[in-house]
Amino acid sequence: MSIFFPPFIYSFFLFTGTLISVSSSSFFGMWMGLEMNLMAFIPMIVNTEFNKKSSEAAIKYFLIQAFASAMVIFAAFYFYLYGGSFLSKSSNIFITLALSLKLGMAPFHFWFPQVLEGLSWINTLVLLTWQKIAPLVMMSLLFHDDVLLTLALISAVVGAISGINQTSMRKILAFSSISHLGWVTATMCFSRSLWVDYFIFYCITSFILCLSFWLLNLNYFSQLTLTPNLSDKFIIFINLLSLGGLPPLLGFLPKFLAMVVISESFPALGILIFSSLITLYFYIRLCFSTFTLYKRSAAWNQKSTALKNFFVLSILTSVSILGIFPLNLFNF
Incomplete structure (x- = not known):
């Protein structure tokens, strides 16, 4: 007999687990919050999409997260065993x-x-944003400087290069998330608080994009060449270029603030800027090809976009377009 719980129950434990990890003063409490968060998100993956991809994504996510949790417990045990000695740094x-x-x-x-390829757009947004809060907060308290900076630079470069030949929008968001994680963790190495601002701006941009893809029923870039609606293309690519950090859009603001802080290490800043330019290159290339190519509308797009959806996306896109104005608040 299968028992079905409404999505609200899973969402409640999802948020509760993150709040426990963030607010806990002990290592055990942080680990318990991570496990509660994991066990609440897996049913959300399976119950939202009843297909083979979602089941495969849930299994992969569980195995990876369980292995990472085992590493966290081993590190905690190692710390308590050798705490205070020269081995505690490891x-x-x-x-x-x-x-x-x-x-x-x-x-x-x-x-x-x-994993991201097998999720719905709502679960994609959760994995891109909310699921990163607890590990990032733990990392900001317990990270190793040299190791974290090295991983940050590798993530920025790999995320930028791997996204060049992708046509799936979920995979583009996945590799963009990897690249942005490089910026977030690199900022964490130089500032204990600025990485939070960067992550908030990234969450706003990811929310706008995931909502746009969901309302417009877009999964691949080839679908954009099938629609004659230029307003849909404009909405998608303004937000994509904002995610890439093109000035003067909203996504440029956190990168500008991060560059001010990371300027202490010129080689690290150069690698991060180079990776960001690669990301902008393939965003602009996809934008150019999609606006110049046109095919007849396919069956998936026979229904025109609802007017209320267009107004919602237009308002959210204006947030990206006017995103540079908050720079005045920082006196730069």
């Missing part, structure tokens, strides 16, 4: 590697695009 290395695996940072990113 426990921070284990914790940093375990949390980077949980986040999907390169070179431990192999599972992240595959």
